[in-house]
Amino acid sequence: MSHTLYAFMTGLGFQLALAICLAGTLFKLGLFFKRVIKKDAAFLTFFSFWYASRSILFHLIPFASRNSRLNPQMTTISTIFHAAVITLPLFYSAHAVLLSDSGILFLPRFPEIVSDTLAVAGVAALLFFMGRRLLLRDVRFISSLMDYLLLGSLMVLFSSALWARFQMPGFLLASLIHIIAGNLLIASIPFTRLSHIFYMPITRGYAGSEFGGVRMVKDW
Amino acid sequence: MTESNQRIIDADDKGLDAGLALFDEAKVRRIIKKVVDEEASPRLKAYLSTCVHCGLCSDSCHYYLSRDKDPAYSPAGKVKECLLPLISGKKITPAILKKAAVVAYTRCNLCKRCSLYCTLGVDIAYLISVVRRICHLCGVVPHYIQDTANSHSATFNQMWIKDDEWLDCLYWQEEEAREEMPEISIPVEHEGADVMYSVIGPEPKFRAQLIYQAAVIMEKAGINWTFPGTRGWDNSDMCMYTGDYETMGRLKKAHFDTAIRLKVNRIVMGECGHAFRSVFDTGNRYIGWKTPPIPIVHAVEFYHELLTENKITIKKKLATPVTFHDPCNIVRGSGLHEMARTVVGHICETLIEMEPNREHNFCCGAGGGVINCGPPFKNERVLGNRVKAEQLMAAKAKGADIVITPCHNCHGGLEDIIQHYGIDMEIKFLSDIIYETMEI
Ligand code: SF4
Ligand code: SF4
Ligand code: SF4
Numbered sequence: 001m002s003h004t005l006y007a008f009m010t011g012l013g014f015q016l017a018l019a020i021c022l023a024g025t026l027f028k029l030g031l032f033f034k035r036v037i038k039k040d041a042a043f044l045t046f047f048s049f050w051y052a053s054r055s056i057l058f059h060l061i062p063f064a065s066r067n068s069r070l071n072p073q074m075t076t077i078s079t080i081f082h083a084a085v086i087t088l089p090l091f092y093s094a095h096a097v098l099l100s101d102s103g104i105l106f107l108p109r110f111p112e113i114v115s116d117t118l119a120v121a122g123v124a125a126l127l128f129f130m131g132r133r134l135l136l137r138d139v140r141f142i143s144s145l146m147d148y149l150l151l152g153s154l155m156v157l158f159s160s161a162l163w164a165r166f167q168m169p170g171f172l173l174a175s176l177i178h179i180i181a182g183n184l185l186i187a188s189i190p191f192t193r194l195s196h197i198f199y200m201p202i203t204r205g206y207a208g209s210e211f212g213g214v215r216m217v218k219d220w
Numbered sequence: 221m222t223e224s225n226q227r228i229i230d231a232d233d234k235g236l237d238a239g240l241a242l243f244d245e246a247k248v249r250r251i252i253k254k255v256v257d258e259e260a261s262p263r264l265k266a267y268l269s270t271c272v273h274c275g276l277c278s279d280s281c282h283y284y285l286s287r288d289k290d291p292a293y294s295p296a297g298k299v300k301e302c303l304l305p306l307i308s309g310k311k312i313t314p315a316i317l318k319k320a321a322v323v324a325y326t327r328c329n330l331c332k333r334c335s336l337y338c339t340l341g342v343d344i345a346y347l348i349s350v351v352r353r354i355c356h357l358c359g360v361v362p363h364y365i366q367d368t369a370n371s372h373s374a375t376f377n378q379m380w381i382k383d384d385e386w387l388d389c390l391y392w393q394e395e396e397a398r399e400e401m402p403e404i405s406i407p408v409e410h411e412g413a414d415v416m417y418s419v420i421g422p423e424p425k426f427r428a429q430l431i432y433q434a435a436v437i438m439e440k441a442g443i444n445w446t447f448p449g450t451r452g453w454d455n456s457d458m459c460m461y462t463g464d465y466e467t468m469g470r471l472k473k474a475h476f477d478t479a480i481r482l483k484v485n486r487i488v489m490g491e492c493g494h495a496f497r498s499v500f501d502t503g504n505r506y507i508g509w510k511t512p513p514i515p516i517v518h519a520v521e522f523y524h525e526l527l528t529e530n531k532i533t534i535k536k537k538l539a540t541p542v543t544f545h546d547p548c549n550i551v552r553g554s555g556l557h558e559m560a561r562t563v564v565g566h567i568c569e570t571l572i573e574m575e576p577n578r579e580h581n582f583c584c585g586a587g588g589g590v591i592n593c594g595p596p597f598k599n600e601r602v603l604g605n606r607v608k609a610e611q612l613m614a615a616k617a618k619g620a621d622i623v624i625t626p627c628h629n630c631h632g633g634l635e636d637i638i639q640h641y642g643i644d645m646e647i648k649f650l651s652d653i654i655y656e657t658m659e660i
Binding site: 031032035036039040042043045046055059060065066067068070071074132133136137138139140141142143144147193195196199200202203204205206207208211214215216217218219220 | 258259260261262263265266267269270271272273274275276278279280284289291292294296297300335336337338339340341342343501505510551552553554555557576579580
C-alpha cells in the first residue's frame with residue numbers, strides 16, 4: 001500500500017502537484033493582469049523594468065536595504081532559510097535522482113554535507129520563525145491560523161526529510177510524509193501566502209517603479 | 221476589552237456618528253463589494269495574498285514606535301484592524317465600520333515609509349486609502365476633514381474663502397509689501413507669465429505674510445509670474461484623503477485648467493507637501509495624465525533654482541543652528557531632500573541633522589489628512605508621534621533652535637508636538653529664512 005502511494009506521490013502525484021501549481025499561478029497572474037488592464041492603467045503606465053529590478057535587487061541582497069541592516073538576525077536567518085528552501089528541492093541528491101529518472105531535469109547534485117547543513121539550518125530557521133510568531137507581540141497580533149499551518153507544514157517537510165535522510169526508525173513512513181507534504185506545499189503555492197513567490201516581483205517591482213520612476217527616490 | 225478598543229469608544233466625532241446613524245449593512249456591503257471588486261486595483265488582493273505577516277514593517281511606523289509598540293498601531297496591524305473586518309465576509313456592525321474609519325483616517329498618515337521597509341513591497345498606505353474610500357462612500361468620515369472636503373467641493377478651496385476674499389487678500393498683501401518696496405506689485409491674471417504661483421487655502425486665511433514674502437522673492441529674482449484671480453488658485457486637496465476622488469479630480473482639473481488658461485510655462489507651488497502629492501502624483505493620474513499637463517515645481521526646487529542660479533543674493537546666512545524636517549510628500553514623494561539641503565546650505569550657517577532623515581524620515585504625524593480630522597483626534601495624533609519629539613529633542617540637544625520644514629501640514633503637526641512635549645524650538649518655512657537673509 002505504502003509502496004503504491006510512494007510510487008504515486010513521486011510520479012503522477014508530483015506531476016499533478018506541479019500542474020496545479022503552474023496552472024494556479026498562471027490563473028492568478030492572468031486574473032491579475034486582466035484586472036490591471038481594466039482597472040489600473042497606472043500599473044502598466046508606471047511599471048518600469050529598470051526601477052523594478054533595482055528595487056527587487058536591493059531588497060533581496062542581504063544587508064542592502066536599511067531594514068535588513070536594522071534586523072541582522074532576521075536577515076541572516078531568512079536568507080539561509082530561503083537558500084535552503086529554493087535549492088534543496090532541486091539539488092539535494094535524492095531529489096536530483098528523482099528528477100533525472102523521470103526525465104524532467106538533469107541538475108548537478110549537492111554534496112551530502114551541503115544538503116545536510118542546509119536542511120538542519122532550515123529547521124532551525126523555521127523554529128526561529130515560529131518563535132517570532134508566538135513570542136513577538138506585533139507578529140502574533142497579525143498571525144492567522146493559516147500562517148501557523150504554513151509554518152507547521154514546512155516544519156513537517158523539513159524534519160521528515162532529515163528523518164528519512166538519516167534513516168532513523170520509521171524512515172519509510174517519514175519519507176512518505178515528506179513527499180506528501182512537499183506535493184501539498186507545491187500545489188498550494190498559488191492559493192496561500194506562498195504566492196509571494198510570484199507576486200513579489202509585481203508588488204516590490206511596482207513599488208520600485210513608482211518610487212524610482214515617478215517620485216525619483218530610492219526605496220530601500 | 222483591549223486598550224485599543226477603549227480608544228475607539230473614546231473617539232467621539234459628530235461626522236462619524238452622523239454617518240453611522242444611517243447605517244444599513246446591506247448598503248455598506250454593496251459599497252465594499254463595489255470598491256473591492258470593481259474600483260480597486262488588483263494590487264489590493266495581491267498585497268493581501270502576498271503579505272507573509274512577518275511584522276518587519278512594524279518598526280518603520282512612528283505610530284507603532286510611539287505607542288510603546290502596541291501591535292494595533294503597526295502597519296500590518298492597522299490593516300488587520302480596519303480592512304480585514306470589512307472584507308472577511310462576516311457581519312459588519314456600526315462599531316466595526318466606526319473602528320475602520322477611526323483607524324484609517326486617524327492612525328495612518330499615508331506617509332509610505334513602511335513601503336520602504338517591506339521586502340515584498342506591500343503598499344499599506346494604498347490599503348488604508350481603500351478603507352477611506354469605502355468610508356467616504358458610506359458617509360462615515362470625521363467631521364472636520366469632511367467640512368474641508370465640502371469647502372473644496374463648493375468653493376474649490378480648502379477654507380470656504382469666497383472669490384472676492386481671495387482678491388482682497390492679494391491686494392492687502394500688495395499694500396503691505398509696498399511699505400517695504402514701493403514699486404512692488406502682486407500680479408493677478410497676468411496671461412503669458414512664466415510662472416503661475418499657487419498656494420493652499422490656509423495661506424490667505426492664516427499665513428498671509430507668506431504671500432507677501434513670496435511676492436518680494438519673486439520681485440527680487442525678476443520672475444515673470446502671476447497669481448490666478450479665479451478658482452483654481454488653491455492647490456490643496458483634502459478630498460484625496462477623505463476618499464472623495466471625484467472631487468479630487470474636479471479640483472485638479474480646475475488647477476491645471478487655470479494654468480493653461482493663463483498660458484504659463486509652469487506652476488510653482490508654495491511650501492506644501494500634500495498639495496504637491498495631489499498635483500504631482502495623485503490628482504493628475506485620476507484625470508488621466510501620466511505626468512501633470514504642465515510642469516509642476518515645488519517651492520524647494522524653485523528656491524534651489526533661484527539660489528544656485530544667483531537670481532537672489534543672500535546678505536548674511538542665518539547664524540542660529542537649524543535642523544530640517546523632511547516632509548514625506550516631497551522626499552518619498554519626489555526625492556527633493558538633497559535640493560532642500562542645498563537650499564538650507566545657502567541660507568543657514570549650521571544644519572544639524574535629525575536621524576533618520578531624507579527618504580527615511582519619520583512623518584510629522586499630521587499628514588494624510590490626520591491633522592484635518594481636528595480636535596477630537598489631536599491627542600491621538602500627538603501621542604502617536606513621540607518619536608518625532610525625540611528626534612527634535614536630540615537635534616535641540618545638539619544646538620538646533622529652529623526646525624525648518626517646507627510644508628504647511630508639517631508646520632501644524634510639529635507645532636502640536638513641540639507644544640505637547642515642551643520643546644523650545646521655533647518652526648520656520650524656507651521662505652521665512654530666505655526673506656530674512658536675502659538682499660532686498
Ligand atoms: S506588510 Fe510586508 S513587512 Fe509588513 S507584515 Fe506584511 S509582508 Fe511583512
Ligand atoms: S503612518 Fe506611514 S509608516 Fe505608518 S502605516 Fe501609515 S504609511 Fe505606513
Ligand atoms: S505633513 Fe509633512 S511630514 Fe507629514 S505627511 Fe505631510 S508632508 Fe509628510
